[in-house]
Each structure stands twice: as structure tokens, then as C-alpha cells.
Amino acid sequence: xxxxxxxxxxxxxxxxxxxxxxxxxxxxxxxxxGTQPADAxxxxxxxxxxxxxxxxxxxxxxxASGSIxxxxxxxxxxxxxxxxxxxxxxTTSAGVRVLDVSVxxxxxxxxxxxxxxxxxxxxxVTSYHLDIAA
Numbered sequence: 853x854x855x856x857x858x859x860x861x862x863x864x865x866x867x868x869x870x871x872x873x874x875x876x877x878x879x880x881x882x883x884x885x886g887t888q889p890a891d892a893x894x895x896x897x898x899x900x901x902x903x904x905x906x907x908x909x910x911x912x913x914x915x916a917s918g919s920i921x922x923x924x925x926x927x928x929x930x931x932x933x934x935x936x937x938x939x940x941x942x943t944t945s946a947g948v949r950v951l952d953v954s955v956x957x958x959x960x961x962x963x964x965x966x967x968x969x970x971x972x973x974x975x976x977v978t979s980y981h982l983d984i985a986a
Contacts, residue, residue, distance in 0.1 A: 858986055859984065859986065861917070861918055861986070864915070864918040864984040864986070865914075865915035865916065865917075865918065866915070867915075867984060868912075868915035868918070868919070868920040868982060868984060869914060869915045869920070871912070871920065871942075871950065871951060871982065872910065872911055872912040872914075872915075872920060874944070874950045875907065875911045875912075875942055875943070875944055875950050875951075876944050876945065877909050877910070877945060878906065878907065878908075878909055878945045879907040879911045879942060879943055879944055879945055879950070880904055880905065880906060880907060880942070880943045880944075880945065880947065881904070881905040881906075881907055881925055881940055881941075881942055881943075881977060881980075882901050882903070882904050882905075882940060882941050882943060882947075883901070883902045883903040883904075883905075883937045883939075883940045883955060883962075883969070883975065884896075884899040884900060884901055884902060884937070884938065884939055884940065884941070885899060885900050885902055885933075885935035885936050885937060885938055886898055886899035886900065886938060886939075887899070887938070887939075888938060888939035888952055888954060889952060891952070892941065892949045892950060892951060892952045893949075899939075900933050900935050901932050901933065902931055902932060902933050902934075902935050902937055902969040902975070903928040903931045903932060903937075903969060903975035904928055904932065905925050905926055905927065905928045905975065905976075905977060906925070906926040907922070907923070907925055907926075907942070908922075908923035908924050908925070910923055911923060911942065912982075918983055918984050918985070918986065919981055919982065919983045919984075920981065920982050921979070921980075921981045922977075922979065922980040922981065925976075925977045925978075925979075925980065927974055927975065927976045928974065928975040928976075929974050930971075930972050930973075930974075931969050931970060931971055931972060931973045931974075931975050932971065933969075933971050934969065934970050934971045935969060936967050936968060936969070937955045937964060937967040937968075937969055938954070938955055938956075938967070939952060939953065939954055939955050940952070940953050940954075940955050940961075940962055941953070951982070955967060961980075962977060962980060964977070
């Protein structure tokens, strides 16, 4: 069955602000190799954490126009492992996954200049935004 869902702008903004609230203070962006889990509630399996970047004290600016934009994301100055980045997750400061996204070099939720990450290398994400379509 086809869906043609349209959500009121104020509700889209509220939903996005709830993502920000769920991440809470000083969340993390963790980048992994392997298969992205079916959803953010599915336990990790053999995926390897390649890098961990600190989010700002408040991960995202307040939602506007159905979009949230990440505040500054700190570099990981020394990647945890070597591998091919395929997905990432935004977590609470305690590491509880809130939002999983794809990673690639083009057409992914997060686009890196290279998905090949080497242990000890610097990993940067300069911007991220999440939209809920009308």
C-alpha cells in the first residue's frame, strides 16, 4: 500500500526537537563498519566502532522548517580501529543509540571524503542535518 503522509510543520519540528532531547547533553557520534542494524533498538553484533566524535553539549540547534542542524561536532583525533565506515549512530553520553544513519562518500546520510578509516587517523564530520519531509 502506497503512503502519502503529510505532517504539520509544527509537529515535524516537535518530533525533531525530541531527537535532540533524547540525545541529551554531550552525546556522541559513533562510526561503524559492517551492516547497519535494522533499527536503533537492535543490538550490535560484529560491527566494529571505528571512530567516536563528541557532539556539542546540545547536539542540534532548535528545529526550524522541519530540519535540525548539528552544532559543532568535535574531531576524533585518533580513530579506534581500521575498517570501512558504512553507518553511524548518534548516542547519549552513556552510549545509548538514538538515531542510526548511513555513511558513504556520496548519497549517504553522512558523507565522508573517504570511508576507509585507519586506526589512529583523524576523523571529521563538518556538518549534519536531519529533515522530516512535509
